[in-house]
Amino acid sequence: MATTTTARIFNFSAGPAVLPLEVLEQAQRDLVSYPGIGMSILEISHRSKTFDEIIQGCEADMRTLANIPPNYKVLFLQGGASLQFSMVPMNLLPAGGSADYIITGAWSQKAAKEARRVGAVKVAASTEGEKFTRVPRQNELTLDPNAAFVHMTSNNTIFGTEWHDLPDVGGVPLVSDMSSDIFSGPVDVSKFGLIYAGAQKNLAPAGVTIVIIRDDLLQRSAPSLHTMLNYAVHAENQSLYNTPPVFTIYVMRLVMAWLLKHGGLRAIDAVNTRKAEKLYAEIDRSGFYRGHAQKDSRSRMNVTFRLPSEDLEKTFAKEATGAGLDGLKGHRSVGGMRASIYNAFPEAGVDALVEFMREFERKNG
Amino acid sequence: MATTTTARIFNFSAGPAVLPLEVLEQAQRDLVSYPGIGMSILEISHRSKTFDEIIQGCEADMRTLANIPPNYKVLFLQGGASLQFSMVPMNLLPAGGSADYIITGAWSQKAAKEARRVGAVKVAASTEGEKFTRVPRQNELTLDPNAAFVHMTSNNTIFGTEWHDLPDVGGVPLVSDMSSDIFSGPVDVSKFGLIYAGAQKNLAPAGVTIVIIRDDLLQRSAPSLHTMLNYAVHAENQSLYNTPPVFTIYVMRLVMAWLLKHGGLRAIDAVNTRKAEKLYAEIDRSGFYRGHAQKDSRSRMNVTFRLPSEDLEKTFAKEATGAGLDGLKGHRSVGGMRASIYNAFPEAGVDALVEFMREFERKNG
Numbered sequence: 001m002a003t004t005t006t007a008r009i010f011n012f013s014a015g016p017a018v019l020p021l022e023v024l025e026q027a028q029r030d031l032v033s034y035p036g037i038g039m040s041i042l043e044i045s046h047r048s049k050t051f052d053e054i055i056q057g058c059e060a061d062m063r064t065l066a067n068i069p070p071n072y073k074v075l076f077l078q079g080g081a082s083l084q085f086s087m088v089p090m091n092l093l094p095a096g097g098s099a100d101y102i103i104t105g106a107w108s109q110k111a112a113k114e115a116r117r118v119g120a121v122k123v124a125a126s127t128e129g130e131k132f133t134r135v136p137r138q139n140e141l142t143l144d145p146n147a148a149f150v151h152m153t154s155n156n157t158i159f160g161t162e163w164h165d166l167p168d169v170g171g172v173p174l175v176s177d178m179s180s181d182i183f184s185g186p187v188d189v190s191k192f193g194l195i196y197a198g199a200q201k202n203l204a205p206a207g208v209t210i211v212i213i214r215d216d217l218l219q220r221s222a223p224s225l226h227t228m229l230n231y232a233v234h235a236e237n238q239s240l241y242n243t244p245p246v247f248t249i250y251v252m253r254l255v256m257a258w259l260l261k262h263g264g265l266r267a268i269d270a271v272n273t274r275k276a277e278k279l280y281a282e283i284d285r286s287g288f289y290r291g292h293a294q295k296d297s298r299s300r301m302n303v304t305f306r307l308p309s310e311d312l313e314k315t316f317a318k319e320a321t322g323a324g325l326d327g328l329k330g331h332r333s334v335g336g337m338r339a340s341i342y343n344a345f346p347e348a349g350v351d352a353l354v355e356f357m358r359e360f361e362r363k364n365g
Numbered sequence: 366m367a368t369t370t371t372a373r374i375f376n377f378s379a380g381p382a383v384l385p386l387e388v389l390e391q392a393q394r395d396l397v398s399y400p401g402i403g404m405s406i407l408e409i410s411h412r413s414k415t416f417d418e419i420i421q422g423c424e425a426d427m428r429t430l431a432n433i434p435p436n437y438k439v440l441f442l443q444g445g446a447s448l449q450f451s452m453v454p455m456n457l458l459p460a461g462g463s464a465d466y467i468i469t470g471a472w473s474q475k476a477a478k479e480a481r482r483v484g485a486v487k488v489a490a491s492t493e494g495e496k497f498t499r500v501p502r503q504n505e506l507t508l509d510p511n512a513a514f515v516h517m518t519s520n521n522t523i524f525g526t527e528w529h530d531l532p533d534v535g536g537v538p539l540v541s542d543m544s545s546d547i548f549s550g551p552v553d554v555s556k557f558g559l560i561y562a563g564a565q566k567n568l569a570p571a572g573v574t575i576v577i578i579r580d581d582l583l584q585r586s587a588p589s590l591h592t593m594l595n596y597a598v599h600a601e602n603q604s605l606y607n608t609p610p611v612f613t614i615y616v617m618r619l620v621m622a623w624l625l626k627h628g629g630l631r632a633i634d635a636v637n638t639r640k641a642e643k644l645y646a647e648i649d650r651s652g653f654y655r656g657h658a659q660k661d662s663r664s665r666m667n668v669t670f671r672l673p674s675e676d677l678e679k680t681f682a683k684e685a686t687g688a689g690l691d692g693l694k695g696h697r698s699v700g701g702m703r704a705s706i707y708n709a710f711p712e713a714g715v716d717a718l719v720e721f722m723r724e725f726e727r728k729n730g
Contacts, residue, residue: 007398007403008397008398008403008404009402009403009404011403011404011408013408013409013410013413014410015410015608016407016408016409016410016411016608016611017408018404018408019405019407019408021397024396024397024405024407025397027396027407028393028396028397031389031392031393031396032373032386032389032390032393033372033373037374038372038373038374038376038689038691039373039374039376039383039691040384040389042381042384042389042392042570042616043376043378043381043382043383043384043570044378044381045378045379045380045381045692046381046571048378078443078444078445078448078572078610079443079444079448079593080443080593080607080608081607082592082593082606082607083443083444083593085592085593086591086592086593086594090591110592113592114591114592117589117591198608200608205407205408205610205611205612206411206608206609206610206611206612207443207572207573207610207611207612207613208572224482226451226455226479226482227447227450227451227475227478227479228444228445228447228448228450228451229451241447242445242446242447243380243381243445243563243565243571244571245443245570245571245572245610245613246381246570246571246572247570247571247572247612247613248572248610248612248613251407324403326403326404327410
């Protein structure tokens with residue numbers, strides 16, 4: 001195992017993203033023969049006691065971490081947040097009803113597009129006119145008190161914006177796509193009707209999607225729904241209606257244990273704040289770098305910034321990669337740079353990027 | 366790495382199932398730092414060159430192995446065969462049309478149940494009256510020449526039956542759920558309109574589903590379909606519409622390379638035949654064991670058999686587990702024993718089971 005920690009670079013990728021090194025090392029140790037069972041974690045039955053312990057342990061750790069109330073179910077699904085764009089309205093939007101969507105970026109738009117296949121969608125607000133550089137303010141929201149639910153995207157990976165305070169949606173169930181900032185800090189689950197998240201940023205490798213749903217909402221899932229698209233079926237079967245992605249859930253369990261071991265969501269919140277502040281301070285320092293997001297909507301997970309020219313941006317990306325800082329090229333719809341610094345991204349990598357930015361400005365400013 | 370091969374037992378589980386040891390060892394070596402990229406395979410972007418090479422290499426090996434014609438697309442999806450039960454009729458069954466389903470077990474029944482949510486289903490044949498101990502004969506099939514497709518299940522995991530010859534369905538597209546016997550021997554893909562398979566028996570760990578579809582059938586996917594449920598969208602995007610299960614596809618690539626290295630589908634066919642014949646010969650030897658499947662429908666992947674009493678079956682399962690032969694308890698709907706001996710199951714494990722069966726009969730017969 002002496003070679004395992006060699007040659008790791010700093011991976012700023014937007015997702016799939018960096019995982020804790022100790023999680024990777026644990027997964028590696030157990031990969032061929034999981035202790036006590038004589039087979040690989042890749043080979044075990046999802047009906048085995050070993051897997052029961054893994055999935056139940058994962059859920060228990062998640063409940064402890066986020067203080068998930070007992071009247072919420074945790075589901076382990078497949079298909080990514082993209083399939084949730086469909087499953088949310090299929091299950092929660094009754095015939096003749098309508099849902100409010102808050103549009104803060106490409107993912108919200110995709111979510112609303114799928115919802116329109118199911119029923120009526122009202123746009124409660126959109127910041128597209130400002131190139132999605134911020135999330136809306138409370139007084140900009142046009143909310144329907146009879147909406148089946150309000151949909152929001154808590155963090156916008158592409159634009160680098162994040163809600164700092166939850167919108168007040170009255171008694172209407174709030175549904176949030178938290179794929180890119182789930183468990184980056186404390187979350188009051190009781191404020192939500194449903195939370196969903198693809199795992200591949202803050203939870204696990206790609207291949208599993210978490211849904212946390214208030215149990216009264218399960219009654220909305222019509223029996224006519226296709227079985228695999230029905231939340232109530234997955235809840236009744238403890239996410240074992242069919243074969244779940246065993247290995248991915250196992251790694252998620254290791255990540256949850258890692259979060260608990262290191263102090264839980266309050267502790268990671270402090271680290272994430274510190275990491276993001278270091279980068280934003282550098283962006284704000286001289287004017288050479290320009291942040292894409294407005295200050296009151298800045299994301300702690302995805303830090304987006306531009307340089308004085310596209311040529312300099314190309315040079316920056318290339319030289320950064322050469323310096324072991326990988327994945328910094330921004331999404332094509334925003335341009336520039338994007339540093340994704342999820343929970344598992346090491347603070348030393350942020351320090352290295354800040355150092356690189358200063359040096360780059362000194363040479364090119 | 367000295368400990369990696371220790372303490373492996375023989376895993377007769379129906380799926381997730383055993384993987385080749387050399388595949389596990391390779392995955393273990395690369396787990397923390399994939400050669401040349403400085404990050405784990407669990408962390409790489411699905412938009413990276415490394416992953417392009419993996420998914421394209423996997424598909425290329427699959428095409429070589431099964432001689433997949435160029436007018437067929439290979440899709441890498443999520444949700445298991447269970448989601449395909451819905452996606453097949455959603456995409457292929459037009460409004461007002463009907464589909465023929467051949468019912469040979471619990472999985473066929475589930476597939477037909479989901480199809481009825483989409484449109485008309487005609488049961489072309491069912492062997493339920495014979496407790497699914499065989500697949501139907503050609504002259505028992507009632508086929509509608511105007512059917513949108515004919516659906517079959519090539520191997521019935523629970524009952525231990527398998528089609529030895531394909532049904533003749535004329536010009537109607539044949540759709541086959543091959544989850545439990547895909548690539549267990551040569552397959553003439555050109556005989557099918559669509560093949561689907563959950564990976565966790567013969568292809569990879571749980572978490573990815575393969576769809577091989579004749580490209581003219583993609584025209585049936587209506588634009589009104591939900592994006593993630595639309596074959597045409599996945600085909601247009603080379604299975605990268607959203608984040609695929611990166612690691613699982615990587616392991617599948619290793620399994621495909623393993624199959625090629627060991628002689629391809631003809632070679633594995635010979636091994637699978639030999640393994641199954643050893644077990645069936647033992648079942649037929651004395652009458653102490655009774656096979657569930659009729660001889661002309663016996664599965665080479667799942668060998669189901671009963672003992673003279675349920676008490677003896679319990680003792681058999683318990684003692685077998687104690688002897689390092691795990692996962693032999695049959696499905697509750699059939700009872701008795703089930704030995705799942707997929708591609709990666711070692712012949713030495715079959716020999717050990719035959720030895721154990723003889724010894725058990727000697728003591729209890």
